[in-house]
Amino acid sequence: MPAITLPDGTVRRFDGPVTGTTVAAAIGPGLAKAALAMQVDGRLRDLSAEIVDDAAVRFITRRDPEALELIRHDAAHVLAEAVQALFPGTQVTIGPPIENGFYYDFARNEPFTPDDFPAIEAKMREIVQRDAPFVRSTMPREDAIAFFQARGEKYKAQLIQDLPDTEEISLYSQGDWIDLCRGPHMRGTGDVGTAFKLMKVAGAYWRGDHRNAMLSRIYGTAWRDQKELDAYLHQLEEAERRDHRRIGREMGLFHLQEEAVGSVFWHPRGWTLYRTVEAYMRRRLDAAGYQEVRTPQLLDRKLWEASGHWENYRPHMFLTHVEDESDKDRVLAVKPMNCPCHVQIFNHGLRSYRELPMRMAEFGACHRYEPSGALHGIMRVRAFTQDDAHIFCEEHQIAPETARFVALLAEVYRDLGFADFHVKFSDRPEKRAGTEESWDKAEAGLKEACRLAGVDYELNPGEGAFYGPKLEFVLRDAIGRDWQCGTLQVDYVLPERLGAEYVAEDGTRRRPVMLHRAILGSFERFLGILIEEYAGRFPLWLAPVQVVVASIVDDAAPFAEEAAAALRAAGLRVELDLRNEKINRKVVDHIESRVPVLAVVGRREAEARTLVLRRLPGREQETLPLAEAVARLAAEAVPPDLAGSAPGRVAAG
RNA sequence: GCCGACAUAGCUCAGCGGUAGAGCAACUGAUUCGUAAUCAGUAGGUCCCCGGUUCAAAUCCGGGUGUCGGCACCA
Numbered sequence: 001m002p003a004i005t006l007p008d009g010t011v012r013r014f015d016g017p018v019t020g021t022t023v024a025a026a027i028g029p030g031l032a033k034a035a036l037a038m039q040v041d042g043r044l045r046d047l048s049a050e051i052v053d054d055a056a057v058r059f060i061t062r063r064d065p066e067a068l069e070l071i072r073h074d075a076a077h078v079l080a081e082a083v084q085a086l087f088p089g090t091q092v093t094i095g096p097p098i099e100n101g102f103y104y105d106f107a108r109n110e111p112f113t114p115d116d117f118p119a120i121e122a123k124m125r126e127i128v129q130r131d132a133p134f135v136r137s138t139m140p141r142e143d144a145i146a147f148f149q150a151r152g153e154k155y156k157a158q159l160i161q162d163l164p165d166t167e168e169i170s171l172y173s174q175g176d177w178i179d180l181c182r183g184p185h186m187r188g189t190g191d192v193g194t195a196f197k198l199m200k201v202a203g204a205y206w207r208g209d210h211r212n213a214m215l216s217r218i219y220g221t222a223w224r225d226q227k228e229l230d231a232y233l234h235q236l237e238e239a240e241r242r243d244h245r246r247i248g249r250e251m252g253l254f255h256l257q258e259e260a261v262g263s264v265f266w267h268p269r270g271w272t273l274y275r276t277v278e279a280y281m282r283r284r285l286d287a288a289g290y291q292e293v294r295t296p297q298l299l300d301r302k303l304w305e306a307s308g309h310w311e312n313y314r315p316h317m318f319l320t321h322v323e324d325e326s327d328k329d330r331v332l333a334v335k336p337m338n339c340p341c342h343v344q345i346f347n348h349g350l351r352s353y354r355e356l357p358m359r360m361a362e363f364g365a366c367h368r369y370e371p372s373g374a375l376h377g378i379m380r381v382r383a384f385t386q387d388d389a390h391i392f393c394e395e396h397q398i399a400p401e402t403a404r405f406v407a408l409l410a411e412v413y414r415d416l417g418f419a420d421f422h423v424k425f426s427d428r429p430e431k432r433a434g435t436e437e438s439w440d441k442a443e444a445g446l447k448e449a450c451r452l453a454g455v456d457y458e459l460n461p462g463e464g465a466f467y468g469p470k471l472e473f474v475l476r477d478a479i480g481r482d483w484q485c486g487t488l489q490v491d492y493v494l495p496e497r498l499g500a501e502y503v504a505e506d507g508t509r510r511r512p513v514m515l516h517r518a519i520l521g522s523f524e525r526f527l528g529i530l531i532e533e534y535a536g537r538f539p540l541w542l543a544p545v546q547v548v549v550a551s552i553v554d555d556a557a558p559f560a561e562e563a564a565a566a567l568r569a570a571g572l573r574v575e576l577d578l579r580n581e582k583i584n585r586k587v588v589d590h591i592e593s594r595v596p597v598l599a600v601v602g603r604r605e606a607e608a609r610t611l612v613l614r615r616l617p618g619r620e621q622e623t624l625p626l627a628e629a630v631a632r633l634a635a636e637a638v639p640p641d642l643a644g645s646a647p648g649r650v651a652a653g
Numbered sequence: 654g655c656c657g658a659c660a661u662a663g664c665u666c667a668g669c670g671g672u673a674g675a676g677c678a679a680c681u682g683a684u685u686c687g688u689a690a691u692c693a694g695u696a697g698g699u700c701c702c703c704g705g706u707u708c709a710a711a712u713c714c715g716g717g718u719g720u721c722g723g724c725a726c727c728a
Contacts, residue, residue: 202723205657210725258719371654465728553685588689
């Protein structure tokens with residue numbers, strides 16, 4: 001006699017076990033038609049599932065957030081059926097819903113190509129049209145294994161084999177086609193609808209392990225209706241326009257070329273942006289009690305052996321040698337990290353606890369031999385500069401230093417336009433240095449510090465650095481990819497390996513703890529993210545070219561030059577556009593090159609000694625006397641950390 | 654690194670066995686024109702590299718390199 005409580009609090013009683021379909025029908029024909037699945041006591045279930053006991057039930061319709069996941073999951077099944085119908089002999093593996101869509105991994109000797117999409121999509125529509133109901137059944141484990149083995153689905157058989165004993169083995173059929181699946185599903189394939197599209201093919205390792213076979217993955221996107229699908233496709237196009245590689249070229253910020261794979265050629269405007277951010281960071285670090293240092297690029301392998309990099313990190317290191325006979329056996333490595341160098345500075349001379357915490361910063365240029373497939377624009381490169389620092393401290397200082405760091409990082413991100421970021425906590429990896437005790441201590445200490453600093457994180461198991469656990473501060477790019485920028489790592493290992501010590505209050509020698517930390521991560525990556533975040537339309541203080549003074553007629557040129565000089569004298573980055581072009585054309589060009597302010601000078605302005613300021617890409621304009629225009633723009637161009645203190649003059653970078 | 658796709662003028666792209674083309678940009682000239690592209694002309698290419706097939710290769714085949722999308726990697 002289940003009593004079913006609905007979200008609005010009403011209770012319905014039934015004589016015996018009922019399916020969701022029956023309950024929905026009892027409530028009303030509208031709901032019976034709209035319900036795709038249900039939530040029973042918070043758990044998502046098939047509509048055809050029986051409810052035996054009293055329960056709170058909520059029906060899922062197409063409008064509910066859960067519907068998207070169901071649509072995508074079912075779409076993956078439809079894709080799998082379509083592929084097996086068209087390409088006999090293809091084995092199915094897994095096909096989960098993901099953000100914005102779904103994928104399915106197939107085992108097939110010949111990989112799919114986008115040319116196969118039209119046929120597959122057509123078959124999918126056919127299957128959706130047929131609207132076969134999803135029917136759930138269960139099978140004893142051994143039977144299920146035998147069942148899939150007999151069909152030549154060895155991946156499915158293996159999946160079942162590896163399911164925990166407690167797990168019930170459920171299968172879903174849609175017409176003649178059947179698949180191992182946990183569910184739940186909607187009523188039938190027709191509920192998938194037609195707002196789906198296959199997007200791309202890719203190779204993917206079975207179970208994500210590069211030692212396993214490579215499967216052929218098909219990605220698709222699926223939505224409630226065509227309108228949502230169109231909106232998503234449009235959004236993808238927009239994202240493509242923000243791509244830092246495209247904007248970098250369009251704005252003349254940087255380029256990459258074959259002779260220096262993974263290294264950036266910064267052009268004048270890009271370098272201006274870089275210097276602006278660097279100068280900002282330097283001020284921030286100075287104010288936060290850091291001391292900046294500079295350390296060598298090339299260091300003898302002895303140091304890397306001592307630090308543990310030689311053992312743990314060598315495949316990623318660039319090694320050098322010289323031809324000189326007397327020196328030819330010496331191996332110098334280009335530094336992949338700055339930390340060992342900073343320990344060398346710390347070790348130079350006897351340290352006292354009074355000097356701790358010692359915050360040692362460096363804009364350190366590092367080189368790492370990254371796998372070719374990992375390279376991506378300026379976000380993932382082989383040569384980059386970190387806003388790196390190491391805090392040498394005593395154990396009890398870990399928590400307060402973490403809190404200070406997180407506060408600084410949040411302030412920097414906010415100033416640079418990132419209100420949102422998320423934090424991951426990565427604990428001990430398989431390949432690591434140091435004892436279990438030191439890892440226990442480091443992980444516990446960092447967790448405690450997070451608690452004190454009020455940092456919420458998600459756990460990222462096994463992803464720590466080889467010397468210590470880390471916090472990762474993650475920002476998202478235009479294409480929806482996440483990038484680790486900031487980081488904080490607790491390290492008991494390197495001070496030990498490199499023999500760092502200080503004299504404690506009681507006169508004994510102790511090991512400091514090292515906190516490795518970065519806020520931007522690398523300038524290259526961060527600037528890539530920054531470019532995408534603003535789509536190249538930077539706030540005035542960051543814009544490489546802040547103002548273009550454009551003349552309307554040649555007669556106005558002398559005053560335009562005078563105005564540009566005045567703006568430059570106030571510290572602004574100014575370009576002059578005296579081309580023999582109409583003002584319409586100049587407006588278009590400078591909107592395209594993403595200049596924030598256009599100062600227009602015609603005959604009238606030249607006579608009245610005024611400027612017409614137009615904020616691009618907007619249309620509003622205002623006329624101001626030259627001196628006032630200069631003062632206003634100069635004030636506006638003050639970096640956020642200097643705002644409030646003497647406005648007017650702006651550090652050049 | 655693995656799977657797949659791609660590589661033609663500065664940029665975006667067409668050409669896909671018969672000796673290279675468009676638009677924009679560049680350059681020259683005319684125009685001096687008040688806020689989203691003035692007109693005309695000129696110039697511009699080892700068709701990524703190396704081999705092969707062919708009377709003939711940008712085009713077909715093989716091998717490299719790079720880029721792009723995933724996967725793996727990201728200390």
